[in-house]
Amino acid sequence: MNIGKIVVGLAVVGTTIWGFLAPPAQGFMHEDLARILFWHLPYAFITVIFLFAGAWQSIKVLRSAGQPTVDFRAEAANELAMLFALITMVTGILFSKAQWNAWWSWDPRQTSFLFVLLILFAYFALRAGISDRVKRAVNSAAYCIAALLPILFLIFVLPRLPQVQSLHPSNTIAGGGLKGDYWYVVLANFVLFTFIAHWLYTMRVKVSHLEWDRENRDARMDDGGHGAATGVVRPLSLSDEN
């Protein structure tokens, strides 16, 4: 294990302890449980970062006409967006039960994240349905870019509409209501988990490259180096079959 991983592990332990040492938050039904915010909020931000990264890489996929190496980055970014969206969802549902006494409240932000998750599931369903590598890269990239419009609407517009009432304390956070330890722990976790997410992203891209290399090698081995290039066609007698 290298020193970098040890430092990251210690940092995770450190911020976790820091979070539990912070004084209980005021104005919550279960003040101690409000600490879930230290993870829930940074994960939501990281999800959005990877959604934009996925869309950006998808634009590059279309520009490169479906180059697999570019597609690996788009796929990895969307996978991480889905992973962090799922964790955001789970932490949100747990807190929802504790704070609002319901697992699901159809809160606009909860609903928005659910819709974003459905879009990401659809992206991967589309990828799974297309076997040709280039076609899969191009079509899923087009879908990812098309999905950017509803994603922007769901994350940035819908929860802020005047007609929509949210249980989320968005104004508290946007208005600088997070102070002292709460603000520092959220910030520290955001930086730390962004770093970890980026590390996971690069690892995922490397794995995709390795899988691709292995597929190419397997294809060459199946071919046995004696494919059509040799020009040998073996005659087959149909009458022998009977």
Next chain:
Amino acid sequence: MESSSWSSEILSVLRKEFVSEMRQKSGLLTAGLFAVVSVVAVAFASFGNKLTAGFASGLIWVTVLFTAVVAIPRVFLLEEEQGTGDMLRLSARPHAVFWGKGLFAFAQLLAGAAVTSLLFFILTSVALYGVGIYVLGLAGGCAALAGAVTLCGALVAQAANRAVLAGAIALPLLLPLIALGVAGMRTALEPDGAQGGVEAVLGLWSYAAAVWAIGPHLFAAVWKR
């Protein structure tokens, strides 16, 4: 090759869609039947109870959405099944194909939405107060639906299990549209005309404009491959 203008290419694709649909009538009948059965089922499930404006608008939009998802992807799936896709690729530019097929889908959806609405109001006795907001909202929603589902149909045209996949990938993209559609339609079904109807209709048309602006470019990227 004889050069042709955009409008003539789009009109040719649109005409081709109408002619082939009128020849077979299968898609039209299926979509029509689906829309009618959905409305009857929804009205029947309410058991004659008075529906609230919010609930009624949600039911109408869900019916329109599922009719669109069932009917529209056919415009591309058929090309691949009948082997006419390559011919179309050679005959028209991708943007013209998208516009031609999208406009056909829009016309089909508008007709379906009109029939669905009429039946819904007859069967459920829900009163309509804001006709303008209702019609404009439904038309804007149909325009956005047509663009988005046409694009999704093209994306899955060569995929495995494409008929189901088209609906599965189109629905998540259309959920925000439903939120806007329901918000707009609810104001049209309330006697005092609740606020936000005009904003919702503007939102629907803006969504449609965005879909029709980026749709042809994304379609062009996938169509020629």
